[in-house]
Amino acid sequence: MEIGKVDYQVHLRIKDIRQDKDLTQKQIADYLICDQSLYSKYERGERELPLYVAVKLAQYYEVSLDYLVGLTDETKPYPNKRG
16 A cells, blocks of 8 residues: 555455344444445445544444555554544
8 A cells, every 4th residue: 555545445354244243234224323235335335434423333342443445454443532
């Protein structure tokens, strides 16, 4: 990957994570409070994943946003530095 060039493959990452957890699109859509058809479009890359949805998915799967959007292969979120 070139410096400054990012290949966002969010739709592939969220599908892989969901399948690894043996969850259905319907289960995730219910968690996100959206239609399964909309969530399916996120996974197919037909709709851009809104930031608030990405945050909810990262929290649900206990992964970092960087991992979710493909910036790193490190799954663990950074330690919470809030007091």
